[in-house]
Amino acid sequence: MIALPIILPFMVAAIFLIFPECQRLQKSLAFITSLVIYALGLSFLSDSKTVLEVGGWEWPFGIVLVADGFSSVMVSLVGLVGIVATLYSYGEELRDRHYPLSLILLGSVNGAFLTTDLFNLYVWFEVMLMASFVLLSTNVSKDGFGGAFKYVLLNLVSSFMFLSGVGLLYGSVGALNFSHIASRLGSEDLLSVYLIAAAFMIKSALVPFYFWLPASYHRASATVSALFAALLTKVGIYSLIRVLSVFPEIPELLFAIGVFATISMLVGIIGAFGQVNLRRLLAFDVVSQVGFVLLGFSTGGLSSAVVFYLIHMIVVEMNLFLIAGVIEKRGNFIGSGIIGFSFIVSACALAGVPPFSGFFGKFLIIAEIFENSWVLSGVLALIMGLGTLVLMARIWDIYFWGEKKGEIVISSWQIISVIILTIVTLSLSIFSAQVLELCQWVIDV
Amino acid sequence: MLIVSLSVGVLFSSGVYLLLQKSLLRTLLGILLLGNGANLLIFVSGGLKTKAPFGKVFDQSFADPVPQALILTAIVIGLGIAAFFLVLILRASSSTGSDDVAELDRE
Numbered sequence: 080m081i082a083l084p085i086i087l088p089f090m091v092a093a094i095f096l097i098f099p100e101c102q103r104l105q106k107s108l109a110f111i112t113s114l115v116i117y118a119l120g121l122s123f124l125s126d127s128k129t130v131l132e133v134g135g136w137e138w139p140f141g142i143v144l145v146a147d148g149f150s151s152v153m154v155s156l157v158g159l160v161g162i163v164a165t166l167y168s169y170g171e172e173l174r175d176r177h178y179p180l181s182l183i184l185l186g187s188v189n190g191a192f193l194t195t196d197l198f199n200l201y202v203w204f205e206v207m208l209m210a211s212f213v214l215l216s217t218n219v220s221k222d223g224f225g226g227a228f229k230y231v232l233l234n235l236v237s238s239f240m241f242l243s244g245v246g247l248l249y250g251s252v253g254a255l256n257f258s259h260i261a262s263r264l265g266s267e268d269l270l271s272v273y274l275i276a277a278a279f280m281i282k283s284a285l286v287p288f289y290f291w292l293p294a295s296y297h298r299a300s301a302t303v304s305a306l307f308a309a310l311l312t313k314v315g316i317y318s319l320i321r322v323l324s325v326f327p328e329i330p331e332l333l334f335a336i337g338v339f340a341t342i343s344m345l346v347g348i349i350g351a352f353g354q355v356n357l358r359r360l361l362a363f364d365v366v367s368q369v370g371f372v373l374l375g376f377s378t379g380g381l382s383s384a385v386v387f388y389l390i391h392m393i394v395v396e397m398n399l400f401l402i403a404g405v406i407e408k409r410g411n412f413i414g415s416g417i418i419g420f421s422f423i424v425s426a427c428a429l430a431g432v433p434p435f436s437g438f439f440g441k442f443l444i445i446a447e448i449f450e451n452s453w454v455l456s457g458v459l460a461l462i463m464g465l466g467t468l469v470l471m472a473r474i475w476d477i478y479f480w481g482e483k484k485g486e487i488v489i490s491s492w493q494i495i496s497v498i499i500l501t502i503v504t505l506s507l508s509i510f511s512a513q514v515l516e517l518c519q520w521v522i523d524v
Numbered sequence: 525m526l527i528v529s530l531s532v533g534v535l536f537s538s539g540v541y542l543l544l545q546k547s548l549l550r551t552l553l554g555i556l557l558l559g560n561g562a563n564l565l566i567f568v569s570g571g572l573k574t575k576a577p578f579g580k581v582f583d584q585s586f587a588d589p590v591p592q593a594l595i596l597t598a599i600v601i602g603l604g605i606a607a608f609f610l611v612l613i614l615r616a617s618s619s620t621g622s623d624d625v626a627e628l629d630r631e
Binding site for chain 2 (some may be wrong): 198201202205209212213216224225227230231232236239242243245246249250251253255284417
């Protein structure tokens with residue numbers, strides 16, 4: 080049961096590869112698969128902890144898949160992202176093999192969320208990277224190889240760092256399972272933990288390791304870049320949080336993450352102001368959001384606010400990338416009121432304007448930051464919120480108040496997918512108390 | 525032990541050196557060297573023992589099978605990545621007509 084969110088997408092992707100011609104079948108099956116992942120994630124939530132020892136190998140010898148609160152929430156979000164991306168892709172001309180590759184991406188992300196084995200995590204990272212490499216580089220235009228090249232190269236370097244860290248750690252503690260490593264970790268193993276943490280930081284696009292992200296996201300098609308924005312960096316963040324909260328606390332490492340995260344927020348916002356390409360601008364904004372959530376983690380540890388903000392980030396960033404895809408396709412002017420409304424909701428949520436979801440997450444995280452006397456970072460986080468708001472106002476000014484250019488036809492599938500995410504954002508805002516309670520429960524179990 | 529450890533260092537440093545070159549093909553070679561360096565590192569960190577891990581009785585003189593399994597997996601993944609990377613640089617260089625990394629960003 081617990082392996083199903085991993086196995087199912089891979090099996091369906093294999094079927095797609097056998098029948099590459101049946102696009103219609105692929106579209107509907109991809110939708111159903113995402114729906115099943117979503118439902119499975121929610122059903123895991125009803126139990127506090129579901130454990131599967133793969134192949135009957137007992138802990139700590141085998142690979143153990145664990146669906147506890149945090150990973151179940153993430154799996155159900157992967158399902159939601161899959162549903163929305165599939166619906167959106169109906170309105171877009173996509174290359175062959177989009178659906179099998181995106182399903183492999185979803186399956187491997189689920190694997191990374193569910194596993195508690197360090198080497199297994201490496202394998203899921205690689206599967207995820209391979210799927211995203213191919214999705215990115217088959218979609219780029221002729222002059223877009225620079226972005227794909229940077230993306231591939233930097234992520235490969237991070238994989239090798241991760242692999243070396245895992246090897247060194249296994250050599251000294253003789254364990255691969257997170258909690259098993261944590262029980263044996265000594266002060267002489269810190270180097271390997273640093274290596275692993277640096278690899279996660281590259282994957283979550285923290286400054287100074289973020290260069291691959293703004294270089295590559297806007298090269299892909301709108302669906303693919305929304306998938307990337309929703310999932311790729313979050314896997315890095317999730318793994319970093321997961322591993323570091325299981326391991327005994329390493330104050331130096333947390334301090335370094337806090338400093339990098341603060342710089343990320345600034346660099347992301349400042350970089351975004353210099354961009355003319357809409358999706359590239361949003362990609363820089365992703366960097367600053369990553370910085371914010373990791374700053375929250377490094378100062379206050381794994382709290383309900385961090386989980387809440389992670390959920391909010393996935394939904395809102397994906398929605399903005401989808402809206403950006405619609406805008407870019409139709410020139411500079413958007414006539415549709417629904418798209419405009421959705422943009423306002425997502426932009427305000429991203430900037431943290433009350434009463435939208437970002438406000439509650441930001442409020443709690445910034446309160447934590449100040450409580451732990453990271454005053455400078457807290458002030459910068461507030462400034463970053465203001466910067467995001469100004470950026471969003473600028474996008475509004477350019478793209479929604481611009482001159483009308485011809486008749487605009489937006490695929491209704493794309494509008495539907497944007498509406499779904501907007502409704503999710505709104506319900507995160509309205510039911511924020513309940514969601515925060517859920518997040519508290521998630522980290523308690 | 526010392527020789528293998530030193531060769532890990534040599535593999536890593538030459539891999540990084542090649543990655544910093546401007547030529548696309550050299551970055552591929554750099555990736556390959558880094559991958560092999562990481563594999564060898566796991567191998568060394570598992571301890572260099574001569575006895576194969578077969579049989580029913582084990583003691584400290586037997587090699588640990590887990591690093592070997594890890595390396596096997598990492599080699600397979602590395603092969604896939606090298607193949608993909610080769611195709612990527614092939615397409616990139618045929619579209620720009622040169623082997624230079626800096627040419628990729630020219631629009």
